[in-house]
Amino acid sequence: MKYYLRRIVTILTIVALLIPIMGMNCIAQSDIKVGLAFDVGGKGDKSFNDSSSRGLTWAAENFGIKRIELEPGADADREVNLRNLATLGYEFIIGVGFLFEDSIGPVADDYPDTKFAIVDGYIPDKPNVVSLNFAEHEGSFLVGMIAGLKAIEDGEDTVGFVGGMNVPLIQRFEAGYRAGVKYAYPDCKILSSYAGDTPQAFADPVKGKELALSQYDNGAHVIFHAAGLTGSGVYEAGKERKKYIIGVDSNQNYLGHIEETGENYGLTSMLKQVDVAVYLATKSVVDGNFESGIKIFDLSTQVEIDGVEYNGVGYAVDKYNEDLINDTMIEKVEKAKTEIINGEIVVPAEL
Secondary structure, eight states: OOOHHHHHHHHHHHHHHHHHHHHOOOOSSOOOOEEEOOTTTOOTTHHHHHHHHHHHHHHHHHHEEEEEEEEOOOOHHHHHHHHHHHHOOEEEEEEEEEGGGGHHHHHHOOOOOOOTESSOOOOTTTEEEEEEEEEHHHHHHHHHHHHHHHHTTTOEEEEEEEEEEHHHHHHHHHHHHHHHHHHOOOEEEEEEEEESGGGGGGGGGGHHHHHHHHHHHTTTTTTEEOOGHHHHHHHHHHHHHHEEEEEEHHHOOGEEHHHHHHEEEEEEEEEEEHHHHHHHHHEEEEEEEEOOEEEOOTTTTOOOEETTTEEEEEESTTTTTTTTOOOOHHHHHHHHHHHTTSSSSOOOSSO
């Protein structure tokens, strides 16, 4: 029975792949076909996955590529989906998330003329694979400073961190955040919790809310989440307790807005520009200058796309939080940003 169910899933996947080639997911016609497979939580997480989709959308609008986006399935489906895309002639295939590390390698070996990218993975030695990585600890240092400075301003002494899956990648967010908090406010207490030890920890808003409520009730004035879809629960908790939240990956400041009262609790967001990385990697394929290996996007990265300047990582200021962060805070954070780029401040990448 399991065998037949697997066959049905595979057949349906192939049908799903074929439809966008001729249909609605194609923004414009082109010779280049790009497939993107999402991480846990899928599209609509308002964070990591949505950022990757945004980058592919930019590429479709600017280069006229054909594209398809695949939702995550069971672990075994990662390799099945990648193979289906390669078999159907997709020239560039992107696996979003470190969980694709075990899948992309074997498929890349079997399809040497197909180009692959992995976001947050490390595959350094294959000529047709580029690994897109980020200095999450650097961006997290800056939002940690903002958390600490906000606590000082409001006479508070505790902030928090909620991570998704307890793995080195997410610990890197916490390490940078802790360093930034302590740089701004050496005596500040920092609470920390993780949603779990499996990939599901990135897709559990109920757990995220539970962990955040506990931290708020134990004195946290600000919580930074690095938890994907689980972070939506942190926003619910913050608005209930009327405490501040720092978002991750995409600009999530708007998620802290309470429409009925006009109050804002989205203090800032740590921007991890997966969108920029996906866009640039796709552009390299379109332009014919794809390069394999490891690419790092950090505070020193400077890219202009459609007239907008981006760093590899950073923090967000917009209409939702401009009244929450004063000019003095921004001056201090920008000074630290320059010092990190210049090597005067070395941000720890490990706890």
